[in-house]
Amino acid sequence: MSLPDYKSPGKQSSAPVQSKSQVVQLNIGGHVFSTTLGTIRKFPNSTLADLFNGSTKRMDSEGRHFIDRDGTYFRYILEYLRTEKPPTEHLQEVHKEALYYDIKPLVKAIEETPQFFGEAVGRQQFLAHVPNYRENLEVIVRVARAEAIASRYSNIIVCVLRTEDDLARHNDAIDSLGTPRESVVSFGPWKAPASVEDLLDCVKMDIEAKGYKVKIQPHSIDKGFLFKSYDFFYKLIFTWW
Structure with missing residues (x-):
């Protein structure tokens, strides 16, 4: 009769634990960014955070996390994740990116700015009344x-x-x-x-x-x-x- 095969607790295998302070590099449509994993996962329910899950993440030839999207305005997304301060320029473009990455607090913050509010509620509502x-x-x-x-x-x-x-x-x-x-x-x-x-x-x-x-x-x-x-x-x- 053979004895059970006991493993020492120190020998047990486990998946590597990723630290929030771990530095990661992103390649977004050719634009390269460096940040921490904690910053990327600032809002865990966002699409951006999901892109860094093991089942969905994609890597480029240099080992950087790759997102197949124009990265022109991603620096504004990253700055918000770091500081929670909404941008003051390119609001329409950043709003589209925030919607894509499903960063709901940033979407809400942009929509509450005077510039975006005036465009959406004032100008666009007026133009909807102008035929053709x-x-x-x-x-x-x-x-x-x-x-x-x-x-x-x-x-x-x-x-x-x-x-x-x-x-x-x-x-x-x-x-x-x-x-x-x-x-x-x-x-x-x-x-x-x-x-x-x-x-x-x-x-x-x-x-x-x-x-x-x-x-x-x-x-x-x-x-x-x-x-x-x-x-x-x-x-x-x-x-x-």
Whole structure:
């Protein structure tokens, strides 16, 4: 009869214990970061923390933890994990990253900043009341690019109709403009307190966010007609070089 095989407690095998102070390196889309395991696992229920579990973690050829995502704004994520202070710039971009990594406290902190609140609750809510706003921006950019051949500038005429009364006068105004109807991009009307100037600021902001250089000015017309040109028409000037 053989005796049971007893092992000394000091000889028992166990998985290595990872210390919170352990330094780890991350390769996020080619951007390399160094931090501690405790910082990465600051919020244990986050997707970021889960990425460092044994079953899901991926390593690059240099032994760094690899995440296949653009790492441009990850430094803001890392800084928040270290200090719990939300960023003050690139809020839209960092918010997207915080959502991806499911860092709920950072998502909430960004959404409560005045800049993000104003964009989401103020500007975007206003633009939701402007018919075909996004589609009109695409038309403006497409026409401007077509007008750019052998030219330093592209001039695009937009018609801004703030009220239903403006809309009723729209056809006569377009006819008096002396410009082909299909070349004029019209915005409005909308049911919101925001003004024509607010709408034009949004157009300029969103076009410049696409990388274009543009300025807006009232479009003047030499020949007189019933409606003042600045009541409806503005010129968007794209500068290419």
